[in-house]
Amino acid sequence: MTEPVSAANKPDAMSATWSETTLADAKAAVADAYGLDGAVKRLSSERDETFLFTRADGVDFILKIANAAEDPAALQFQDGALLHLEAVAPAVPVPRLVPTLSAEPSHTLFTTDGPRIMRLLTFLGGELQYRTPVSEAQSRNVGRALAGLGLGLEKYDGRPPEGKLMWDISHMLDLAAVTDEVAAEHRAQVEAVLDEFERSRPAIAALERRQIIHNDFNPHNILLDPEEPTRVVGIIDFGDMVHAPVINDLAVALSYHLATENWGARIGAFLEGFLSARALEPAEVELLPLLTRSRLAMSIIIAEWRSARFPENRDYIMRNHAAAWRGLQNIADLTPAGLKRLVPNLIEA
Secondary structure (H helix, E strand, O other): OOOOOOOOHHHHHHHHOOOOHHHHHHHHHHHHHHOOOOEEEEOOOOEEEEEEEEEEEEEEEEEEEOOOHHHHHHHHHHHHHHHHHHHHHOOOOOEOOOOOOOOOOOOOEOOEEEEEEEEEEEEOOOOHHHOOOHHHHHHHHHHHHHHHHHHHHHHOOOOOOOOOOOHHHHHHHHHHHHHHHHOHHHHHHHHHHHHHHHOOOHHHHOOEEEEEEEOOOOOOOOOOOOOEEEEEEEOOOOOOEEEEEHHHHHHHHHHHOOOOHHHHHHHOOOOOOOOOOOOHHHHHHHHHHHHHHHHHHHHHHHHHHHHHEEEHHHHHHHHOOHHHHHHHHOOOOOOOHHHHOOOOOOOOO
């Protein structure tokens, strides 16, 4: 989501509409651009058209046709990250771009809506994490997978397109402009987090470790082995990547582990897994509780604001709202010292 919060009346890639591509046209486009024959099945997707393409020999791929409002630079940035990971960190389980007949990572379709970028990616088998039974062992392995992904992206020198990503914690304070859309029973809590973030701006600005981060490491984007649902077999959806403090990636991920009674054990296991592959710096640990609260508050603000703008899509927009609110309640008073009690080796590991 790249729409600035001040651009309340401008169309964006999240709300743009397009003329639906028929299955026959999608199949023909793959044959033309990739020289492949097969069957096409439509899959659900919010900001693009996504299909399962099964090649004639039975091998599955994911076909994506971006909407015309999508910034081509954003897709090139995502492609660059996948190509970088393939070259320097092949063990990180992410989709691979299938080159076109002309050896390009994507192909442009010229449609009645305007140019639309088509990409074909390898298919990653597995079950989405949110559909699997949770466990501390799973959280530990997911944490380790995030650390591995971050290390793989550490030297990626691509840069996001111009403009602010709404889901970038670094720009949390921009959301103060729309807190009047937040329900009265939630507003005081999210405004308290905004105030805490404002007071901590100097410390956040001083964070030294910055790089391209996934920024959306959540249970809808993590694939697990159905036979062994603690083992990560895939990481998908690179559409929210930003250049930001490394610790922000961890804050985003932890925010999805907080809506249960055993949240302390779950984030403790997640952090143990992360630390087994990548250490944290003292300044990062000090800010992690605040940054995690910030992501949860952002989820609440954005969901309530966007559901008011797009009531026809309210159910989808609000799907994680209750969990975010419960998570925020659970860690409303979590301090760095409290976090260190959950994971005693938080810095030393």
